[in-house]
Amino acid sequence: MELRHLRYFVAAAEELNITQAAVRLNVSQPPLSRQIRDLEEEIGVALFERRGNKLKLTNAGARFLEEAKKILLHTSRAAHLAKATAAGQAGQLRIAFLSPLGGMFLPQVIRSLRKKFPLIDVDLLEMVPRRQLEGLLNNQVDLAFVAKVEVESASDFGFETVIEVGVQLALPPDHRLAARRKIPFAELAKERFITVRRSVAPATHDLFLRVCRSAGIEPIVVKQADRAQSILDLVAAGVGVALLPEHIRRYQTELVWRPVVPRPPHIPICMVWRKDDSSQALRIVRKMILQHFRRASQSSLTRKT
Incomplete structure (x- = not known):
């Protein structure tokens, strides 16, 4: 059984006239009649009652029509999806x-x-x-x-x-440096830092250390966390301060964010x-x-x- 057999059968079942079905399919009538008979022989049941060129679906033919339409619909959709996938759509x-x-x-x-x-x-x-x-x-x-x-x-x-994002220092509101507009790195030499866990983002963790060392301080890291929200929660709790990409300010509004000098390079x-x-x-x-x-x-x- 081929898809052609199903298309021919559906056209004949919808037109209920072999001549009109042939016109609809743009094929001659004898091949259409032969294809439908081949389909009936393969299935082993009569799908139509014939009266000249006029057709009437048998009960088996009516049920077969429902399933044939589903198959053709799914086949058409599969072909459409395949083409759309190949085109990136x-x-x-x-x-x-x-x-x-x-x-x-x-x-x-x-x-x-x-x-x-x-x-x-x-x-x-x-x-x-x-x-x-x-x-x-x-x-x-x-x-x-x-x-x-x-x-x-x-x-x-x-x-x-x-995008390239700047780096700022996150502090709790009651921190001794919170009133400063800019904070020199030298003022952070004795501060406790919270950083991203190295196992989570090793290169980012190491970049933080390099930035601090290039500014002349050796950071005192007291806590590491997997996610930005956890780091901010620890800062809000007064556990320490954190150098973070400035877009993370979207998380915590109650913290104080300040630029540090010398200004660290932006993070791509x-x-x-x-x-x-x-x-x-x-x-x-x-x-x-x-x-x-x-x-x-x-x-x-x-x-x-």
């Missing part, structure tokens, strides 16, 4: 991120994506940086967002910077993917994300001028 993408970065752009990007490409399904996975990169390598993640220092020496990944945040991933849908999403950040950057420059 369908598929599934798993995007990993660490809050609050994802909230800065993913809702807007996914909203635009759903309007333009409704057949691309996106799953959002919140993960710490090391877990994101492991997910990429294990084919459990398609796109990740981590600091550039975490991936710039890796050979398995492609990456592109989407990259979107990261496997070099061997040829997904067209992934390329489309990467392009949309870059466009989003470029528009945001241009808008920011416009406001400043």
